[in-house]
Amino acid sequence: MNRRPIGIVLNGVTGRMGYRQHLVRSLLAIRTDGGLPLADGSRLWPEPVLVGRNEAKLTEIAERHGLSDLSTDLHAALARDDVAIYFDAQVTQRREKAVAAAIEAGKHVYTEKPLAGDLAGALELTRLAEAAGVRTGVVADKLYLPGLRKLKRLIDAGFFGRILSVRGEFGYWVYEGDWQPAQRPSWNYRAEDGGGIVLDMLPHWQYLLENLFGRVRTVQCLAATHIPRRFDESGEPYQATADDAAYAIFELDGGVVAQINSSWAVRVFRDELVEFQVDGTEGSAVAGLRRCRAQHRAVTPRSVWDPDRPAAADSRGEWSEVPDNQEFDNGFRVQWEQFLRHVVADEPFGLDFAAGARGVQLAELGMRSAREGRRLDVPDVGGGG
Numbered sequence: 001m002n003r004r005p006i007g008i009v010l011n012g013v014t015g016r017m018g019y020r021q022h023l024v025r026s027l028l029a030i031r032t033d034g035g036l037p038l039a040d041g042s043r044l045w046p047e048p049v050l051v052g053r054n055e056a057k058l059t060e061i062a063e064r065h066g067l068s069d070l071s072t073d074l075h076a077a078l079a080r081d082d083v084a085i086y087f088d089a090q091v092t093q094r095r096e097k098a099v100a101a102a103i104e105a106g107k108h109v110y111t112e113k114p115l116a117g118d119l120a121g122a123l124e125l126t127r128l129a130e131a132a133g134v135r136t137g138v139v140a141d142k143l144y145l146p147g148l149r150k151l152k153r154l155i156d157a158g159f160f161g162r163i164l165s166v167r168g169e170f171g172y173w174v175y176e177g178d179w180q181p182a183q184r185p186s187w188n189y190r191a192e193d194g195g196g197i198v199l200d201m202l203p204h205w206q207y208l209l210e211n212l213f214g215r216v217r218t219v220q221c222l223a224a225t226h227i228p229r230r231f232d233e234s235g236e237p238y239q240a241t242a243d244d245a246a247y248a249i250f251e252l253d254g255g256v257v258a259q260i261n262s263s264w265a266v267r268v269f270r271d272e273l274v275e276f277q278v279d280g281t282e283g284s285a286v287a288g289l290r291r292c293r294a295q296h297r298a299v300t301p302r303s304v305w306d307p308d309r310p311a312a313a314d315s316r317g318e319w320s321e322v323p324d325n326q327e328f329d330n331g332f333r334v335q336w337e338q339f340l341r342h343v344v345a346d347e348p349f350g351l352d353f354a355a356g357a358r359g360v361q362l363a364e365l366g367m368r369s370a371r372e373g374r375r376l377d378v379p380d381v382g383g384g385g
Helices: 016-032 055-064 074-078 092-104 119-132 146-156 197-212 331-345 353-372
Strands: 003-011 043-051 083-088 108-111 136-138 163-171 216-224 229-231 237-239 245-252 257-263 274-280 283-287 292-296
Touching: 003 016, 003 074, 003 331, 016 043, 016 331, 043 055, 043 074, 043 331, 074 083, 074 092, 083 092, 083 331, 092 108, 092 119, 108 331, 119 353, 136 331, 136 353, 146 197, 146 274, 146 283, 146 292, 163 197, 197 216, 197 245, 197 257, 197 353, 216 353, 245 353
Parallel strands: 003 043, 003 083, 083 108, 108 136, 163 257
Antiparallel strands: 163 274, 216 245, 229 237, 245 257, 274 283, 283 292
C-alpha cells in the first residue's frame, strides 16, 4: 500500500467536539480504514499532532489511542516541516490568534465555527489566508446529517416546486448545574468568554440556509437569557451574561422565509433534537438529524378544524419516509475527507473562510437586531454563490 502521510496539528482536542468528532470519529477512523484513498491509488494517512495547554490530558488521550506526538507549544508545532494542516477546536476567543499564527506559518487551516468573534476578525483571517495562498475550511457539519442530505435530495429533484418557507426547531434543556451537572461548559453562558447561542447557532443556520435554499438577505432576531443563574464545573454559582435562546426570522433569495428557534432552555417534544419543516407549492418535508418525511401535493389530505371533537386524523401517518438509499458516514468525517482532498488533490471545497465569515456576519447582525429590536439587511461581504 502506497501510504502518503500528512501532519495535522489538532488544537483543542481535549474538548468534547475536538476529541470525539474530529480526532476519534474522523481522523482516527480514516486510519482504521487504511487511510483516505486518492485518485492516484495512494492512501492519505493523517498523522495527528495533539496540541493543548494541559499536557496531562494530552498524554492520556495519546496513550489511549496509541499516539505519541503531542505538544503544549503551538508555535513549535506550527514550525514543523512535516505539518501541513492546522485544525482549531478551541473556545472562540482563542481561535483568531491561533489561526493567524498558523497562516503566518504557511499551514492550510481547517477550523470549527465561528471563525472569529466578530466579522472584522473573520474578514481579516480571510484576507490573510488569501494573501498567504493557503487552503481554508470551516466546519459545516449539519449539511452532512443524513436527514438534511435526504432533504437536499428532494430539493435537487424539484419535489417542492417553489419553496415558500422553512421552519426550524433546535434545542434541549441544559441543566443549570446545581443538582445535575450541565451538559455544556459554563463559558457557553458568559458573553465575556465568547458564549451565547446566537454566536453558536446562527453561523450553523447561515451555511445551512445558504447551501439548501438561498442567500440570507435580512434577519430579525430576539435573543433571551432565560436562565440567569447557573452553576459552573466546580458547583459554584455564576451569573449567565450570554443569551441561551434565540428566535430568528430570515428572508432568503427568491422570497423564501425561514423561521428558526434555538434554545438551551426548552424541553424536547420532537422526534429529534433539530427538525426543519419545508413547505412548497408541490410538497412539504420534515427533516431531522437522521429522518426525513415528505408529503406531496397530490396526497395532501383535507384538514378540518373542529375544536369540539377529538382529532381523528393521524397526521404523522399521512407522511412518507424518505429512504436512506445509501449508507451515511459520520458528517464530520465526510467533511474532513473533502478538505483533505482539497488540500492534496485540488478537489473543490466551497466551505472556506469566506463562507465562515458570512456565518459570523449573520450572528453579529442577529445580536445587533436583538439589541435594536428591528430587522436588518445582510450586506454582501463576498465569496460563495
